[in-house]
Amino acid sequence: MNAVYLTPPIGPVRATIPLASSKSESNRALIIDALTDFRCDLHNLSTARDTQTMIRLLRSEDAVADVIDAGTTMRFLTAYFAVTGKHKTLTGTPRMCERPIGILVDALHLLGADIEYLQHEGYPPLVTKGFGYSGTNRVSIQGGVSSQYISALLMIAPMLPNGIVLELTGDIGSRPYIEMTLQQMAYFGVEAETDWTNKTITVPAKAYEPKSYRIESDWSGASYWYSVVALADEAEVELLGLKEKSLQGDSAIAHIMRPLGVESTFTDTGVRLTKIPAKESLAVDFTDCPDLAQTVAVCCAVKGTALTLTGIESLKIKETNRVAALQAELQKIGAVLVEAEANHRYEVRPMDIPASATGNARIHTYDDHRMAMAFAPVAMQRGLFIEEPNVVAKSYPSFWDDFARVAGVRLTTDS
Ligand SMILES: O=C(O)C1=C[C@@H](OP(=O)(O)O)[C@@H](O)[C@H](O)C1
Numbered sequence: 323m324n325a326v327y328l329t330p331p332i333g334p335v336r337a338t339i340p341l342a343s344s345k346s347e348s349n350r351a352l353i354i355d356a357l358t359d360f361r362c363d364l365h366n367l368s369t370a371r372d373t374q375t376m377i378r379l380l381r382s383e384d385a386v387a388d389v390i391d392a393g394t395t396m397r398f399l400t401a402y403f404a405v406t407g408k409h410k411t412l413t414g415t416p417r418m419c420e421r422p423i424g425i426l427v428d429a430l431h432l433l434g435a436d437i438e439y440l441q442h443e444g445y446p447p448l449v450t451k452g453f454g455y456s457g458t459n460r461v462s463i464q465g466g467v468s469s470q471y472i473s474a475l476l477m478i479a480p481m482l483p484n485g486i487v488l489e490l491t492g493d494i495g496s497r498p499y500i501e502m503t504l505q506q507m508a509y510f511g512v513e514a515e516t517d518w519t520n521k522t523i524t525v526p527a528k529a530y531e532p533k534s535y536r537i538e539s540d541w542s543g544a545s546y547w548y549s550v551v552a553l554a555d556e557a558e559v560e561l562l563g564l565k566e567k568s569l570q571g572d573s574a575i576a577h578i579m580r581p582l583g584v585e586s587t588f589t590d591t592g593v594r595l596t597k598i599p600a601k602e603s604l605a606v607d608f609t610d611c612p613d614l615a616q617t618v619a620v621c622c623a624v625k626g627t628a629l630t631l632t633g634i635e636s637l638k639i640k641e642t643n644r645v646a647a648l649q650a651e652l653q654k655i656g657a658v659l660v661e662a663e664a665n666h667r668y669e670v671r672p673m674d675i676p677a678s679a680t681g682n683a684r685i686h687t688y689d690d691h692r693m694a695m696a697f698a699p700v701a702m703q704r705g706l707f708i709e710e711p712n713v714v715a716k717s718y719p720s721f722w723d724d725f726a727r728v729a730g731v732r733l734t735t736d737s
């Protein structure tokens with residue numbers, strides 16, 4: 323099995339990190355570009371596998387579209403192929419075939435899409451077989467399972483003869499991702515009307531305007547550098563290509579990490595992270611930014627900061643069950659993640675054991691890029707192994723090259 327062995331920095335951490343660009347922004351821009359017959363001019367598209375897969379599948383004539391493990395690619399392409407009447411089989415990794423898609427498929431059926439499941443009702447693989455508009459433009463959709471279903475519908479909505487009136491039911495999770503979708507649609511000339519009180523989004527029937535668009539660096543990827551600075555004894559890190567006013571909800575990491583001792587100063591080129599005094603406990607609601615939960619949980623575990631987490635239910639249906647994965651791996655670095663109230667509140671409780679007793683832990687990554695990257699900053703304090711390090715390719719292929727600027731990174735292989 324491959325692993326990287328990470329060792330603490332020798333002396334203060336000083337680095338400038340290029341970062342990957344946002345796969346979320348990239349994948350939205352690519353769908354919109356496809357809906358303009360590829361007449362947009364997209365700059366700084368992400369090198370993330372999720373984005374490279376989207377690029378390949380949008381251009382491919384093959385009957386089978388294998389999204390690998392990319393959630394946005396699966397959900398966005400299902401809506402795109404369905405509404406453009408393409409005959410495509412959409413599939414992915416075994417885990418992708420356990421990630422639900424029924425809520426999106428039900429909505430597309432209502433609009434007139436012919437979609438059939440190939441194995442289990444409500445899950446990939448599935449086949450899109452054509453589109454005959456049903457005449458309806460009112461669709462009601464659950465808001466609490468994955469915002470990706472909503473983004474997928476919003477982006478194809480202007481292509482429908484009467485647009486769409488989307489009524490969101492129940493709680494809304496990952497709302498900043500819905501707002502990112504709406505802002506990118508507006509940039510390309512389609513303004514939706516949003517009523518968050520009544521939870522309705524109205525999208526007119528209208529052609530997107532082909533335009534030039536530049537994708538920002540990835541704030542989710544930036545979060546690991548915040549954790550590096552929080553955990554290093556001395557550090558100053560500049561992250562390139564980030565903006566204070568971002569479309570990405572994960573820019574919330576700048577506020578979340580302040581009590582963990584990281585100050586953000588925006589510059590002309592990005593953001594500079596420096597150390598400030600930290601607090602002893604923290605409570606964070608991750609409903610709007612689920613991809614930050616692992617970063618913050620691991621950071622608190624190592625710092626000895628008691629953390630209360632809410633809004634992490636959606637973590638159970640991502641690349642792996644991230645709650646279970648964190649529970650198993652945090653123990654190896656001297657902390658526990660416990661459910662304090664059924665299904666609502668969790669706590670990271672650092673255990674009172676010396677760091678030397680948890681040195682050289684072997685962290686299993688469960689085919690989840692964020693498990694690898696969230697645990698890497700532990701190396702600011704002690705050596706550890708991260709198994710199957712190539713998982714980072716999903717969102718941040720150059721992560722280990724960047725990480726080698728701040729810590730020792732050595733690839734190890736054992737049989
Ligand atoms: O729309 C997007 O780009 C994403 C939405 C979020 O998923 P959910 O809406 O399923 O929480 C997030 O976790 C994922 O990494 C990217």
Ligand SMILES: C=C(OP(=O)(O)O)C(=O)O
Binds near residue numbers: 391
């Ligand atoms: C959940 C993620 O991605 P997706 O749902 O697009 O696979 C992620 O990148 O953390």
